[in-house]
Amino acid sequence: MKVYHxxxxxxxxxxxNIYKMTIEIDNLNNDIxxxxxxMLKTLDxxxxxxxxxxxxxxxxxxxxxxxxxxxxxxxxxxxxxxKDYIQATGPLGNGFxxxxxxxxxxxxxxxxxxxxxLYLTKCLKTTSDVYLGYKDEVYLVDEFRRYANKTVxxxxxxxxxxxxxxxxxxxxxxxxxxxxxxxxxxxxxIASKCRDLNIKCLVSxxxxxxxxxxxxxGCTVETIYGNKRACKDGPIFAGEEILxxxxx
Ligand SMILES: Cc1cc2nc3c(=O)[nH]c(=O)nc-3n(C[C@H](O)[C@H](O)[C@H](O)COP(=O)(O)OP(=O)(O)OC[C@H]3O[C@@H](n4cnc5c(N)ncnc54)[C@H](O)[C@@H]3O)c2cc1C
Ligand code: FES
Numbered sequence: 676m677k678v679y680h681x682x683x684x685x686x687x688x689x690x691x692n693i694y695k696m697t698i699e700i701d702n703l704n705n706d707i708x709x710x711x712x713x714m715l716k717t718l719d720x721x722x723x724x725x726x727x728x729x730x731x732x733x734x735x736x737x738x739x740x741x742x743x744x745x746x747x748x749x750x751x752x753x754x755x756x757x758k759d760y761i762q763a764t765g766p767l768g769n770g771f772x773x774x775x776x777x778x779x780x781x782x783x784x785x786x787x788x789x790x791x792x793l794y795l796t797k798c799l800k801t802t803s804d805v806y807l808g809y810k811d812e813v814y815l816v817d818e819f820r821r822y823a824n825k826t827v828x829x830x831x832x833x834x835x836x837x838x839x840x841x842x843x844x845x846x847x848x849x850x851x852x853x854x855x856x857x858x859x860x861x862x863x864x865i866a867s868k869c870r871d872l873n874i875k876c877l878v879s880x881x882x883x884x885x886x887x888x889x890x891x892x893g894c895t896v897e898t899i900y901g902n903k904r905a906c907k908d909g910p911i912f913a914g915e916e917i918l919x920x921x922x923x
Contacts, residue, residue: 681761689815690812697734708769709770710791710910715740717754768909768911782795784856788855805827807841810830900916
């Protein structure tokens with residue numbers, strides 16, 4: 676992990692309130708695992724805490740993020756102009772261990788939770804079926820199609836792709852492992868289903884984070900093994916490990 680002051684190579688709107696930002700990071704040596712994140716912060720808003728944003732893509736000396744404007748922090752990041760500099764601390768978190776992801780893989784993303792799953796799909800040693808759930812507008816679909824065996828698009832209003840919830844279009848019995856990132860209600864449903872069917876499940880958990888480094892305990896997650904830190908021990912957890920907190 677390092678603190679970089681990185682040049683912004685792109686920061687553009689790709690859908691309503693959704694931005695894609697690519698920054699330059701030299702000598703990263705392909706050290707980034709899918710599922711890891713950076714704490715991002717603009718250089719002019721020093722009073723704001725950095726915000727955790729997942730790695731969406733990694734290129735030669737570049738890292739790309741896709742983020743949704745949620746509040747003050749992400750809004751300020753969206754104002755960063757081309758060739759400006761941004762503070763990026765990372766890579767952080769455990770990330771996915773791709774050597775342990777084998778067999779028939781389903782990747783299920785919901786909303787902005789789709790963003791970190793692209794680099795995972797690219798890095799996997801096995802092909803995967805990808806299920807993408809959106810409210811109405813879609814993004815990153817062509818990028819997923821580049822790497823996935825099959826890409827299923829579902830929107831709540833049915834305007835694009837299938838209609839309804841993405842979880843209803845997955846035949847879980849076809850898979851050895853299911854990986855998900857998205858709203859907690861969706862991940863809870865998927866983790867429960869996988870537990871019932873005895874299928875391995877990995878979830879990427881979101882928590883509000885202050886330090887991102889494992890120091891403040893602000894991101895504590897209750898697991899069957901006791902409390903863990905989403906930023907340091909996660910954000911990737913086995914689904915059954917954290918079902919305990921979703922059951923409450
Ligand atoms: C490991 C990790 C990876 C992430 N990756 C991405 C990513 O790739 N793309 C992306 O768009 N977002 C991602 N997020 C979420 C992102 O960090 C938050 O949206 C951002 O920190 C919000 O900051 P803000 O200042 O814009 O909003 P704030 O002003 O801080 O908050 C605005 C509103 O959003 C709620 N909120 C803020 N953060 C969270 C949160 N983490 N969970 C639930 N509610 C929240 C607040 O309660 C408030 O109501 C990730 C979060 C984590 C923990
Ligand atoms: S955000 Fe500080 S310990 Fe996780």
